Amino acid sequence: MGGLVMKVKKMVSLSSALVLSSSLVLTACGSKDNASSGGDGGKTAAPTDISISVISYADEFIDETNSLWQEFEKKTNTKLKINWISATTFEDKINVLLASGNLPDLTFVEDITAAPVGPQIRNMIKQGAFWDLTPFLKDYPNLTSPEMKETIEKSKIDGKNYTIPRYYPSYGGGVFPILRKDWLDKLGLKMPETVDEFYNTLKAFKEKDPDGNGKADTIGYAASPAYMGFMYNVFNDTQGVWKLRDGQLHSILTEDASKDAMLWIKKAYDDGLFPADFAILNFSQINDAFQSGKAGGGGYAMNNAFSRLAPIQKVDPKADLMPITSLTGPKGNKYTPSGSPFYGHYLIPKKVSEDKVKKILAFMDYGYSKEGNKLARYGIPGVHYNEENGNIVATEQAKKDKVMTNLMDSIFHEINEYSAVAAAGMPADFYARQKQIVDERKKVKVAKPDEGLISEAYNKYYSEIKKKADDMRTKVIVGKASLEEYDKFIADLKADPNMQLITKEINEAYQASLKK
Structure with a gap:
């Protein structure tokens, strides 16, 4: 959202x-x-x-x-x-x-x-x-x-x-995985709870013929780089684009945890868990891939578990979609999206x-x-x-x-x-399951430390900085840039005067907010 x-x-x-x-x-x-x-x-x-x-x-x-x-x-x-x-x-x-x-x-x-x-x-x-x-x-x-x-x-x-x-x-929205529950059941898998389990689930969706047609024609997860952005939050244990560490806000663009998240996505890409045109898919193309009946999941707000189901059931009448409650990152902390x-x-x-x-x-x-x-x-x-x-x-x-x-x-x-999490026509038992997931998500508290903070430098420079960072991440993921090039990019970004000014202003705004 x-x-x-x-x-x-x-x-x-x-x-x-x-x-x-x-x-x-x-x-x-x-x-x-x-x-x-x-x-x-x-x-x-x-x-x-x-x-x-x-x-x-x-x-x-x-x-x-x-x-x-x-x-x-x-x-x-x-x-x-x-x-x-x-x-x-x-x-x-x-x-x-x-x-x-x-x-x-x-x-x-x-x-x-x-x-x-x-x-x-x-x-x-x-x-x-x-x-x-x-x-x-x-x-x-x-x-x-x-x-x-x-x-x-x-x-x-x-x-x-x-x-x-x-x-x-505040809960139920945001881009977060929705998976084919019928595929999980068929393969004897539980809903993934950690990033490692999530990866293994997508791999199984691709390799173990979950639709039972005897062909290697399924996709692990319908997404593009932008729609995998939640992984950077999972790895950084934060909502939004800033992370509170040692009393200061740090951009997750430059955090080591973000490199780990990028490498997780790269491994999934290298293993063919995303559509072939992963790097360039737009929203409607992701929908097409997800609703084709050949994808094991996609990133949506929770109500899409029902509203996206009808097209899939035209291909497979037994299809069922279920949102993931949360994902536990490498440090053992649970993450689920929440917002204003x-x-x-x-x-x-x-x-x-x-x-x-x-x-x-x-x-x-x-x-x-x-x-x-x-x-x-x-x-x-x-x-x-x-x-x-x-x-x-x-x-x-x-x-x-x-x-x-x-x-x-x-x-x-x-x-x-x-x-x-609701939608017109949603059966009562489906809605009850959705509500139960929301109730569980509410127990996961992940702060958004920059909520309500304003920085003129951020508004002026951040969009272009993030675009360059996203482009570099995508190049690494699809094999068009090396990790050495990525590390140099991050080092240069940390030294960039505009990035430093953004960080200075957002931290000043954060400190001022603590005094209110």
């Missing part, structure tokens, strides 16, 4: 962001009605037009002809124009959108801290390009409910709410009138009501699902209307500590 998409090779320049921030001037727009957080709308007023851009992990996108889309319009008295942006191309397209100066009423961004987009957004906020929503939020009970309190508080910038954070539970209580932010540009800001907030408030949350997650009761013995049972119409891909849930995530 956060995620979860490939990094792009280009960044929009800071000057583009500043040009944009000066161009987003206040204009009078919006209609006279008010979307209701209670869902009844203004029956006599004209609907409020709301344009939205948001990330989506679906393979197909719905439009205004979809019944669920129309139901949201009806409940909130709005006319929606939604631009679904594929996760594969999101960062590239959001940069183009920011540079264009033609932002929708609600613009979703994944991160307002890290480069490349974060620094641009923060500069735009300083320039007055987006609304400060702090004075308005008190009037929207669902956005400020006890369940959203931590989400709203932790998403503040300099003590103010410039964004509407998208709720996401939100994933992504919505911003409202200043070109939107104050009257319309309130209508947009009412729309979002409805989405975070119990009714709106349930509608976004499961669709229209009696149409897309029925409740049987307290369980949600999806209908065939849910499949036709693509409710199961959770597109509307991309806008408002369900407020539920288990929402990252």
